[in-house]
Amino acid sequence: MVAFRSLWLLLPRPVRRLPADLAAVLVLVVATNVAALAPVLRETPLRVPLGLAFVLFVPGYAFIAALFPEAGASPAVDGEASSDEPETGWGTSLTARDGIDGLERVALSFGLSIAIVPLIGLVLNFTPWGIRLVPILLAVSAFTLIATTVAAERRRALPPDERFRVPYRAWIAAGRAEMLEPDTRADAALNVVLALSVVLAVGSVGYAVMVPPDGEQFSAIYLLTEDDDGELVADGYPAEFVRGESKDVIVGIDNHEGERTAYTVVVLEQDVEVVRNETASSGNTTVTETIVRDQRELDRLQTTVAANESWHHDYTLTPTMVGQNQRIVFLLFPGSNVPTEPSMADTEYSVHLWVNVSESSGGNTGLAPRYAPARASS
Template identity: 50%
Template sequence: MTSDTDWLSLVPRSVRTAPADLLAVVVVAVLTCGAVTLPGVRDTPLRVVLGLPFVLFVPGYAVIAALFPESGPAVAASGDADAAGRTGIDGLERVALSFGTSVALVSALGLLLNFTPWGLRLVPIVVAIGLLTVAAAVVGSRRRAALPEGERFGVPVRSSLPNDPNPFSSGSRTDAAFAVVLVLCLALAVGVGGYMVAAPGSGESFSEIYVLTGNQSGDLAAEDYPTELTAGEPTSLTVAVGNHEGTATDYVVVSQLQRVRVANNTTTVLEREALTRYRPSVEANATWRTEHAVTPTMTGDRLRLTYLLYEGSAPAEPTAANAYQSVHLWVNVTAPDSASS
């Protein structure tokens, strides 16, 4: 048994003596960060299984542990005469506050991230919650350690790894098994943390298409679009495609002028005029722009000038329903004679 005892002694004392509930909180935080960043794992149900408690319970529990390291007055029933005067909270109050605090913390972190360069995206949110959880768990562990053992909050299981010289004796097999699991989780945590530092996740991938026009100062802006067009006469617009797919992508942009009927929240295309097509190749995280001289021949009021975006190739009959992305403007097109009169 000497070799087993020596192997267990390699675990830092701060880990062996840390509360089991806070160690579990740290492990859940690290595993969740891995579940949303590691390829092959982030698309599995494990992401949801770990994500729900990670968002709804874990950060609040860690913060409550840091704020209230003392055991609650409920222990008075066990004969502790000093318990009634303690300021701690009991287990039921701790669980209830953990849920409420988690919701408040996650909402506040999301609001703060929305004003940072990282934005309100999955990986920054998960990393921020994880860092807050680990920091609160460390503070909570230190505050508990500063209290007399009889006043510390503890879970119904033993809250630390065994200090028994022979941890694999018949009376401590459960603690020994917990020690093995903990060491494995810590090794996994180090691996996940190293991966997240060396190859952080790229977040959600997407493409976008939008239309710009020159404003009064001569800059391109998504406002003050022309609404009155004349058949046969060009009107200049700028079409832009943004590639956030993480890799170079070939696109097809289809421009149409459509006569539509809107009834009962349903839009039906009655007639369509093909205007032009573009086939840009856009590098990752780049934006392609081109000037489109819109020269319609169809006339009418409330016509829909539509731009359809496809990856790779476009179908034989491009529509808004089968497009990857689309954007449209409402315009009135008049005949040249009507415009001059």
């Protein structure tokens, strides 16, 4: 207890003076940012409940707290106030309702959060940052912290007996009395059953989150380019090169393996020939076969991608083989088992480009370029 009090005193005085509900909002914002961005924690299920509360409740609650700093009264039946309710702000029985009561705050918090977060995303969509995890996280956090600051200042400006408060001490005392000092044995038995039901429900939800049902596990590799507006698109791939010339593509990896996975991308340059397969061809059906006449390894890329995350890498492609219909292959190998001389038969994940490479800018053979759009197999 002494150590906790010492740590508490280390906090800035404005933070220590925050009301309990606003301090909880601040703690949730910090905890969500840590769970979403910390290298180890972001791979755990902890960020699921924190993220849901952060998106669906916290921004709206902070905004409502800024709008209504004063205590509110619950609606009384027939306009009469009950004298048994404490004037705490959560269920106070003032006849004049200057503020809103606790249930109204909760309902409005959910509704406003559902409205505020999409609006923030809409604004970010027209900025260079776009709708991504970090910009959304920082924008919602900034909005919530600003609203919390305004709420705290507006509450301090009110007389103490008019400020909204969450009567958590009364709730704790009532719960303790109900659980430890039941009136009858039947109440005690019901309390035990209720406690066991809550533990069972929490355990079931926790197990469902921690151990999700097994689904299809796979990885994917793909190529993208950047258009004139700076957007990533699966189009406009480079097809014409001069020997020694470099052009940029973006290599993408999606990890759906269910766990953090290390990847190796092997970039191959192949001189291929497409020939007719006489054995498989029959009648009007022609079956072709691609034969690799020569192959060179251009590069190897290594990275680690978290579960259900994507990785994009700007790659500078520089072919070295001269000729028409050269094939540039990107092979994806999950894990560390990468063959010394890999080929497309060694992995189920690959993507390729068809390019023409001339000796010089005027040395093109004049043949029509053969180009197949990039495709990923999974």
